[in-house]
Amino acid sequence: MFLEKDFVYNGTLDGVENGNSEWSAPSNIALVKYWGKKEHQIPANPSVSFTLNNCKTITKVSFSKKESITGFSFDLLFEGKEKESFRPKIQKFFERIETYCPYLKNFHFVIDTLNTFPHSSGIASSASGMAALAMNIMDLEKALNPQMNEAYFYSKASFLARLGSGSACRSIKGNVVVWGTHKEIEGSSDLFGVEFPGQIHENFKNYQDTILLVDKGEKQVSSTVGHDLMHNHPYAEKRFEQAHVNLSQIKNILETGDVENFIKIVESEALTLHAMMLTSMPYYILMKPNTLEIINRIWKYRSETGTPVCFTLDAGANVHVLYPESVKEKVVAFIQQELVGYCQNSQYICDEIGKGSEKIN
Missing domain, CATH: 3.30.70.890 (GHMP kinase, C-terminal domain)
Incomplete structure (x- = not known):
């Protein structure tokens, strides 16, 4: 069971000059809803969701080492075109996760993102968008720390996604995901989403x-x-x-x-x-x-x-x-x-x- 302090990166900031990665992350729909939250995107109650398949965000991130460490540096494209209106949200996200990802200011990022569903369709894209971005950030951290195991990779990705958009932590892994501490869900946490630990009955597989x-x-x-x-x-x-x-x-x-x-x-x-x-x-x-x-x-x-x-x-x-x-x-x-x-x-x-x-x- 990971604690918040486990997600603070203390490794080297050297050894990676540039690179790129690309991830898709889906939207999700809560069955038991979370409504109300405490500080730092902590849910007031646990929730469980179905992860969707077709409604997703696809995000490609290129990164290159900067010569001097100043503030956060990124270009933001939506469907290949500059999207200034998204900048404040990404800036705020980087500020929230800097404690856990101190390497962010070492790189310039080009973030190119698109949704498979119509923009402004009324489908929340913050969950899929923040989840996809978190996966790319963890790819960079994996390059800095190749010894990282899969459990940590996905748990920290969910932890980071939560700091961008609470429900985004349920879009990282698993077809049914629980977020929030619950006495009957083994490994459940307020900090990140976990795959539903039980055996899903055939009736609920391939649910539409x-x-x-x-x-x-x-x-x-x-x-x-x-x-x-x-x-x-x-x-x-x-x-x-x-x-x-x-x-x-x-x-x-x-x-x-x-x-x-x-x-x-x-x-x-x-x-x-x-x-x-x-x-x-x-x-x-x-x-x-x-x-x-x-x-x-x-x-x-x-x-x-x-x-x-x-x-x-x-x-x-x-x-x-x-x-x-x-x-x-x-x-x-x-x-x-x-x-x-x-x-x-x-x-x-x-x-x-x-x-x-x-x-x-």
Whole structure:
């Protein structure tokens, strides 16, 4: 079990002049949500997520040794073009991780990144983006310290990604990832995500996630602000307790293949997340009328057909439709016939459980 002090790099800063690497990292969708955080991106409650497969960020990083050590030095490209609006976020990320990666100021970086999903689609790209960047940084550290083992490499990558975007730590490795200390999850930590330690039942392998793009505009309340509103929230402590209980239950569900109770917990978690927003002070609503219409149609379809399809939401208006691969054909037909009309420009993305970050040679 790694501690924070273990991630401080104390090795040589010499021996590497230049190089490049390229990694992809996927988005993820939480089943048990984390909402509310402490200092240094520490979650107020544990969470568990499905790692996605198709919605990912691909980031290539070139680095070259500088003659003098000044501040952080980087060029930033998005889809091959300079993207100044991303600079403050990367600058802040480098500042947060400098303690653990003191070699950063020794190099000039060219960061070239793109998403496989439409930019400004309403799908959070911070998780996949920060995870992909963290993997490239760890490639540089591996060049400085070739003796590094794989467990440390991936744990520190998740640790660094968390400091860029909390949920990014769940996009590093594994098809089901737990982030946050939980008494029943061996090795779980607030500092980084860990692969779900149990045996995933066949029912949940190749699970499908069709993302309905209800609203692609910028949210009127950012997730950062939303997390902060959990401080002094009247229901915060009960919510954090509920998340621990739900994670215990979903652990058992994922191992036994209990799809019926999976549906209950996943939908309850989605609605609870938005209930926290509705009861914050100031209060706000991120769901749209079409979000609610889609939810009601999913409920009606499930009730009438018995098809094990459910929804979850992130901190926005879009709907993630979750279902086993065995019912894919009829669920996609239902989505196309009844739900696509509630999506902005009829846009949706078909995805499924993936494996995490991948090095691109």
